[in-house]
Structures are given as C-alpha cells and as structure tokens.
Amino acid sequence: MELAFIPSPSTGVIHLGPIPLRGYAFCIILGVFIAVWLGNKRWIARGGKPGTVADIAVWAVPFGLVGGRLYHVVTDYQLYFVEGRNWVDAFKIWEGGLGIWGAIALGAVGAWIGCRRRGIPLPAWADALAPGIALAQAAGRWGNWFNQELYGRETDLPWALEISDGPNRIAGTYHPTFLYESLWCIGVALLVIWADRRFKLGHGRAFALYVAAYCAGRGWIEYMRVDDAHHILGLRLNVWTAIVVFVLAVVYFVLSAKLRPGRETVVEPERSLPEGPAKTAEAGPTDAKAEPEAEADPASEPAEDAAGSKKL
Structure with missing residues (x-):
C-alpha cells in the first residue's frame, strides 16, 4: 500500500489567454537567470565589472541550447529518424530533450567567443559561473x-x-530521478562555493570541480533510469560519458594546480584610453607649460632724457 507519492502534473502547459506557458521552457529560463545572477555576483567579487557575465551569456546560452539539442538528437536519433517517426519533432525543443554534455561543450564555444571579444580569460569566467x-x-x-x-x-x-499512462510510458510509481539530480546539483553548487572560498581556486579549477562532482552524481543517477538509451558493454551511453568527462576534469584540475597555482589577480583588465584629442583635453590648461617670456630689447625701450622723461 502506498502511503505517499509525488504527483505529476496533468499537463506541462499552462495557457495564459492565447499564450502557452510550457513548464519545461519555464524551468530552463529560470535556470539561466539563476546562473547569470549568481555568476554576476561572483564575477564582481573577483574584481570584474557588473554586466560582463550577462554580456558573455548572450553568446553562451544560444550556443548551449543548440549543443544540448544536438547531443540529444544524435544520441537518440531513433526517436526522430526511423520509420514511423517524424523528423520535424527534432526541432520541438519544448517537448524536452537537452543533453547537458552538448550544452556545456558548445556553450563553452559561445563563451569563448564572448570572452575573446571582451579580452577576458575564459577559465576565470567559467570559475565564476560554475556554481x-x-x-x-x-x-x-x-x-x-x-x-x-x-x-x-x-x-x-x-x-x-x-x-x-501516456505515449511511451506506463502508469505507476517510479524513482524520481529528476529530483535526485536536482538535489545533487544543489549540493554540487554548495561544494564549489565552499571549496572556492576555502582554497581560492583559479584558472578554471572551480569549473573543473563542478564538472567532476556533477559527473560523479550523474553516473549513479543515470544507472537508475529506465528510458530507452544506447548501451556500450552493458552500460548506458551517458554513464560512459560521465566517466570520461569525470576523468578529464580531474586531470585538468591536477595539472592546472601544478602549472598555474593560485588565482588570477586580474580577471577583467582595464582598457587603455585612446590617444588623440581626448588625451590632450584630459591634461587641461594647468598641465601646459607656460611659454618663456621674451627678454626685453634695450634698444626697443624709449630712451630717458636727463630729466628722466621718456622721449615719445
């Protein structure tokens, strides 16, 4: 006998008049705002300027969404490109299907473009964004x-x-792996914040810690899922991905600590002032050197007569 359970919503869409508000899209948008808000606070604390995180996120977020969808479609191609399926559904992102691995990978490309345009080191920006x-x-x-x-x-x-009961699912009660992963991610964020304060992580190590900690949790959570997935040597594809990415993150953390210890002292260098009239105007009249006065020419002075009066 079931004493309690977590109910699922009867629909994933709430209609505000003619406008459909999809729960999946709302959660993604909420997550973006949280990341930018916290990242901005951490960036300013590191010596950066307000608004820089949001400016770079304008590049990172679209790239991340495209990357996340691509990873999902490629690894679950049977949902869209086999007989009886409609390939147009691959573009219906609001119905779910974003792979975090592709989102982080291609999102990093967008972030690199944004950071390069601002003259900012990508690892420092990634450290600020990690939690x-x-x-x-x-x-x-x-x-x-x-x-x-x-x-x-x-x-x-x-x-x-x-x-x-619905398409591709059978009514019943199941492990809420979405909740497990959500709670795990909150724990990862708290871990990164604590470790960053305690050990002054820099040069991308806070981000590497986030990646490694997330992969450790994703491995066992993925193992509990029952949705269709490709398997390699008896393990789900995403489990193998988590293992590989975990190892890469740990290797980067260790090598970075040896090669570039400490934390960046400057994360957003000041841009030099342009040369030209602005620089001259900045000096002001008080900085200009006075022209030396011309020496008086005795021959040009009117001669004085014996009475002391000048001849005009």
Whole structure:
C-alpha cells in the first residue's frame, strides 16, 4: 500500500489567454537567470565589472541550447529518424530533450567567443559561473517533472513519483530521478562555493570541480533510469560519458594546480584610453607649460632724457 507519492502534473502547459506557458521552457529560463545572477555576483567579487557575465551569456546560452539539442538528437536519433517517426519533432525543443554534455561543450564555444571579444580569460569566467550552472541544472530538471519523463525504476517508497499512462510510458510509481539530480546539483553548487572560498581556486579549477562532482552524481543517477538509451558493454551511453568527462576534469584540475597555482589577480583588465584629442583635453590648461617670456630689447625701450622723461 502506498502511503505517499509525488504527483505529476496533468499537463506541462499552462495557457495564459492565447499564450502557452510550457513548464519545461519555464524551468530552463529560470535556470539561466539563476546562473547569470549568481555568476554576476561572483564575477564582481573577483574584481570584474557588473554586466560582463550577462554580456558573455548572450553568446553562451544560444550556443548551449543548440549543443544540448544536438547531443540529444544524435544520441537518440531513433526517436526522430526511423520509420514511423517524424523528423520535424527534432526541432520541438519544448517537448524536452537537452543533453547537458552538448550544452556545456558548445556553450563553452559561445563563451569563448564572448570572452575573446571582451579580452577576458575564459577559465576565470567559467570559475565564476560554475556554481550558477549547477543551480541552473537543478531548476531545469524540474522541466522533466512537467513532461513526465526521465524517471527511474518502479518503487513504492514514500517519495515515489506518480506517472500517468501516456505515449511511451506506463502508469505507476517510479524513482524520481529528476529530483535526485536536482538535489545533487544543489549540493554540487554548495561544494564549489565552499571549496572556492576555502582554497581560492583559479584558472578554471572551480569549473573543473563542478564538472567532476556533477559527473560523479550523474553516473549513479543515470544507472537508475529506465528510458530507452544506447548501451556500450552493458552500460548506458551517458554513464560512459560521465566517466570520461569525470576523468578529464580531474586531470585538468591536477595539472592546472601544478602549472598555474593560485588565482588570477586580474580577471577583467582595464582598457587603455585612446590617444588623440581626448588625451590632450584630459591634461587641461594647468598641465601646459607656460611659454618663456621674451627678454626685453634695450634698444626697443624709449630712451630717458636727463630729466628722466621718456622721449615719445
């Protein structure tokens, strides 16, 4: 007998008049705002300028969305490109389907472009964003709850997730893996914030810590899921991805600590003032050297007569 369970919403869309508000999209947008807000606070604390994080996010977010969707479509191509499926569904991002691996990879490309345009080191910017990205993932996972997807094995635990009957799913109570991952991501964010304050992480090591910690949790959470996925040597593809990315993050952390210890002292260099009239005007009249007065020519002075009066 089930004593309690987590109910799933009857629909993932709320209509505000003629405007549909999709729960999945709302969670993604909320996560972006959280990441930018926290990243901006951390960037300013590191000596950066207000607004820089948002300016670079304008490049990173679109790239990340495209990368996340590409990873999902490529790794789950059978959902879109086999007989009986409609390939147009691959563009329906609001129905769910964003791979965090592709989102981070291509999002980093967008961030690199934005950082290069501002003359900012990408690792420093990534360190500032790391805990915010983890919190963004925590918020974004609730989009899976709205869509009733990516749940785990059947269970009768009090916190089991109730799933209703529908396409590609059977009614029952299952492990709420979306909730497990959301809570794990919150823990990762707190870990990165604590470690960054305690050890003054720099040169991308805070971001590497976030990646490694997330992958450690994603591995066991992915192992609990029952949705269709490709398997390699008995393990789901995303489990292998988590293992490989975890190792790369740890290697980067260790090598970075040896090659570039400490933290960046300047994360956003001041731009030099342009040469020209502005520089001259800045000096002002008080800085100009006075012209030396011409020496008086005795011959040009009117001669004085014996009475002392000048001859005009």
